[in-house]
Amino acid sequence: MTETDAAVAIVHARATDAVLLMRRAEREEDAWSGHWSFPGGRREPSDRDLLFTALRELQEECGIHLSPGHLEAALPVSVARRRVGKFLHVAPFVLRVDQELPAIPDAREAVQALWLPLAVLKDPARHSLRPVPGLPPEALFPSVDLNGLPLWGFTYRLLADWLALNPEDNPGRRAGFRAAQDLLNVVLSHGCKLECAWEIQDNVQVAGVRGTIPVKQAIAVAAAPEPHIPRVNMLAVLPDRIRLVGLGFEEYEIHAIR
Numbered sequence: 001m002t003e004t005d006a007a008v009a010i011v012h013a014r015a016t017d018a019v020l021l022m023r024r025a026e027r028e029e030d031a032w033s034g035h036w037s038f039p040g041g042r043r044e045p046s047d048r049d050l051l052f053t054a055l056r057e058l059q060e061e062c063g064i065h066l067s068p069g070h071l072e073a074a075l076p077v078s079v080a081r082r083r084v085g086k087f088l089h090v091a092p093f094v095l096r097v098d099q100e101l102p103a104i105p106d107a108r109e110a111v112q113a114l115w116l117p118l119a120v121l122k123d124p125a126r127h128s129l130r131p132v133p134g135l136p137p138e139a140l141f142p143s144v145d146l147n148g149l150p151l152w153g154f155t156y157r158l159l160a161d162w163l164a165l166n167p168e169d170n171p172g173r174r175a176g177f178r179a180a181q182d183l184l185n186v187v188l189s190h191g192c193k194l195e196c197a198w199e200i201q202d203n204v205q206v207a208g209v210r211g212t213i214p215v216k217q218a219i220a221v222a223a224a225p226e227p228h229i230p231r232v233n234m235l236a237v238l239p240d241r242i243r244l245v246g247l248g249f250e251e252y253e254i255h256a257i258r
Contacts, residue, residue: 007054008040018115063104142230176246190214
């Protein structure tokens with residue numbers, strides 16, 4: 001059984017229907033340095049349980065003291081992926097309060113805290129595919145702009161799951177395959193010829209075309225507004241290759257042969 005490494009506090013204010021977020025301080029040792037996130041962190045040996053971890057981190061990082069009596073729901077453990085080191089298994093806890101509480105970020109941990117109305121997250125027009133700081137510019141991630149910085153990655157995915165924002169008719173892998181097939185159709189409609197239909201290569205669904213991938217047109221289709229948030233976790237479009245990571249972290253690639 002996989003051990004849960006950390007916990008986060010999803011603090012929801014009923015009166016304003018808003019959730020507490022913080023922007024993490026920039027530190028080299030922090031895999032999520034500078035990111036928007038929920039208050040939270042690793043479980044300490046002295047923590048009696050993971051809910052205690054979430055409450056302790058909330059107080060340490062944002063100066064908000066809540067008790068176990070504020071717990072509304074314990075969400076399923078989620079995986080926080082990072083570029084270096086093992087993935088973390090995180091326990092999210094939804095904590096309800098009547099009003100927005102004043103947050104005083106600990107400067108060592110966070111540089112900003114805000115109460116974000118859930119209406120912002122529920123509006124598909126606020127979601128888009130965009131590059132994020134520290135990663136190659138061709139890699140686009142679903143995100144929401146918050147004060148000039150993207151809310152993306154683990155916190156974005158956790159919010160999408162909690163609020164059921166992903167397309168209902170295309171959950172999980174079906175949503176990713178539909179997005180990949182739409183991109184393949186765009187490539188074929190702009191002069192490329194199909195060389196190889198979808199087949200599995202090293203756990204990746206791969207299709208091959210002959211020609212040059214129309215980068216601008218492919219990105220435009222993937223980024224077009226829809227009734228729901230983007231159907232991908234990552235998209236990179238280059239003249240010779242498209243790489244797409246679906247909602248279930250399954251991978252698709254379209255290779256172009258010239």
